[in-house]
Amino acid sequence: MKLVIPVRRAVERMRPYHPPLEGRTGKLRLDFNENALGCSPAVRRALARLTREQVAMYPEYEATRRRLARFFHVRPAELVLTNGTDDALRLVVDTFVEPRSRVLLVEPTFAMYRFYAELAGAKIAALRYDSAMQFPLQKVLRVLRARPCVFFLANPNNPTGTLLGRSELKQILEAAHNTLVVVDEAYFEFSGVTVLPWIRRFPNLVVTRTFSKAAGLAGLRVGCLFAHRALVSVLRKAHSPYSVNTAALVAAEAAVREGRFVQQYAREVVRNRQELARALAALGIKFFPSGGNFVLVDFGPRAPTVLRRLRQRGILARDRQADFGRVGLVRITVGTRAQMRRLIRALRELWKS
Ligand SMILES: Cc1ncc(COP(=O)(O)O)c(C=O)c1O
The missing domain is CATH 3.40.640.10 (Type I PLP-dependent aspartate aminotransferase-like (Major domain))
Structure with missing residues (x-):
């Protein structure tokens, strides 16, 4: 349909923004770098x-x-x-x-x-x-x-x-x-x-x-x-x-x-980021050092399978392959110790199989 009022050229030139997935409630949300525990x-x-x-x-x-x-x-x-x-x-x-x-x-x-x-x-x-x-x-x-x-x-x-x-x-x-x-x-x-x-x-x-x-x-x-x-x-x-x-x-x-809640959470995330890094290294999976509450991981050609199989287990991670124009890169949010243990267990199982 032709619009009555012309759209600004800048908007016309933009590629449509694809809003991220919905239906995330109740899953292990390691896909948006949110606080994985909830607010204080x-x-x-x-x-x-x-x-x-x-x-x-x-x-x-x-x-x-x-x-x-x-x-x-x-x-x-x-x-x-x-x-x-x-x-x-x-x-x-x-x-x-x-x-x-x-x-x-x-x-x-x-x-x-x-x-x-x-x-x-x-x-x-x-x-x-x-x-x-x-x-x-x-x-x-x-x-x-x-x-x-x-x-x-x-x-x-x-x-x-x-x-x-x-x-x-x-x-x-x-x-x-x-x-x-x-x-x-x-x-x-x-x-x-x-x-x-x-x-x-x-x-x-x-x-x-x-x-x-x-x-x-x-x-x-x-x-x-x-x-x-x-x-x-x-x-x-x-x-x-x-x-x-x-x-x-x-x-x-x-x-x-209640700034203490945020400080404690951040401290825990930094510790868990190290634990995740150690687990990835032990599995021989490449990753990049991070200053945030997330780690960019390179799963190589197996990335699409890893993402799918994590999803089947209720664990969401973010596909970042398009950003780099090659397969492999997935961003994983770091959460609580229990959440990271669940993630690491899943990665161990699916990486070996
Ligand atoms: C670098 C960076 N800045 C800002 C944001 C979003 O911030 P806000 O929720 O305050 O708009 C994000 C979220 O992913 C981010 O990665």
Whole structure:
């Protein structure tokens, strides 16, 4: 059917986004890097206390913003509450990216960077992680000399797990004279590496964090964007006034109030990531070091069978073969000890047979 109103060229050019699989409830969900245990009991209690009046009212942000700013050791003027990282990415694009502006990515990476950049009609300058999942630092520094408008960088990166240290990040920021550098720290709790304190030093730095991963609030959609206060005041102008809902505010506050739950979970995941690595090595299965709550595994030509047979056992992992244009690569989320033992048992059985 011909549409009455012409669709924007940028949208017409985009490939349709295929939403991930549904029907995951009750399975061992090692496919989306979520908290595999669930949110903390304190979050559940806080949500249960939501009043009818609170639900009926438009959200009020200031108190939550102040509390979260205190938790993250920034000033309220350096923080934007967002509807997950997605909202932060879109806000950056809406504020800074004109049609045909250049956006730098190192792929494979989180798909939403390309999604929002393409939606805005940007031109993508895409570099690639190499076959050892190493970050192409020298190439990035070279491309930055041509002053792309925005550089989206996930640290650690999803799906490769690659983690850049502070010295590499400093080189990038110092080279990015006329580029806004967005460092997406969605997996910070599992990597321990952050550039958040640098927002005062680098006026072209944006840092994003999310409550979707370690804190287990993916279903509520809440995150934070941090930047120099001058940058934040510009970004706020372009932000939807009510993008974060009241349940998400209440849950985020409860999550930081009981920060111990998140810390303990992250610590357990880091231990289990090592245990999974040891088990994979013992089976002779190749994998890549990861700074996140997931491991990228190379099952070679047996990957499709492995994925199918894990699914038959109720274990979901994420097929990442298309990202690399070759068979083999599967991303597995790291969860609790019992969950990892179940996964390792299944892998042992099906790898030998
Ligand atoms: C690097 C990265 N950033 C952000 C997100 C999603 O964050 P949110 O749920 O806050 O939109 C993901 C989820 O997979 C991710 O891998």
